[in-house]
Amino acid sequence: AQSVTQLGSHVSVSEGALVLLRCNYSSSVPPYLFWYVQYPNQGLQLLLKYTTGATLVKGINGFEAEFKKSETSFHLTKPSAHMSDAAEYFCAVRRVAGTYKYIFGTGTRLKVLA
């Protein structure tokens, strides 16, 4: 069975500092991996995804993530945090073939301090 673990339910960074949100997955075969962002009372918006190819994936708003198979990780980073990055971030996995069923992590709330 697949699962997703996001370390740290809350992360605080200063504006301009590095953002690092951690995601580890468990899967019998490498899955597709996603990061979504959720602003208050809204649905989820895709930040980036890894399916195949280059393991360093760039997304919107300056975010990127690296798929590390050996570490079963897909951590999200951004070199310089902006106040507008404050939101809830979810890591998700999906099997490569078959069902489009997604498994979401418990989320990490990012707070950006002025």
Added chain:
Amino acid sequence: GAVVSQHPSRVICKSGTSVKIECRSLDFQATTMFWYRQFPKKSLMLMATSNEGSKATYEQGVEKDKFLINHASLTLSTLTVTSAHPEDSSFYICSATLSTGQQGGELFFGEGSRLTVL
């Protein structure tokens, strides 16, 4: 990107009544839609997978008679919370996936619907 719209965004109802939430894919055909429930400060819990023209597949622990899902067309799925009770109050989010193409498999989310049962 593909757009998914949910309506209503907020609904308040009395205990014992039924509430319907609509999820529409505006610019693409979605053969599969998913309904999630999100508790405060919690992750998304998949409730059911809805395929056009067939019965929804419910996740373990989700009452199918309580949460009725209908996917009558390729652009519309509805979730009806029947005989709602305060414990059904939650944020419900639908999502849809493109069946083919470069974005195949990517989930597109609606804006969510906050249900409050008094």
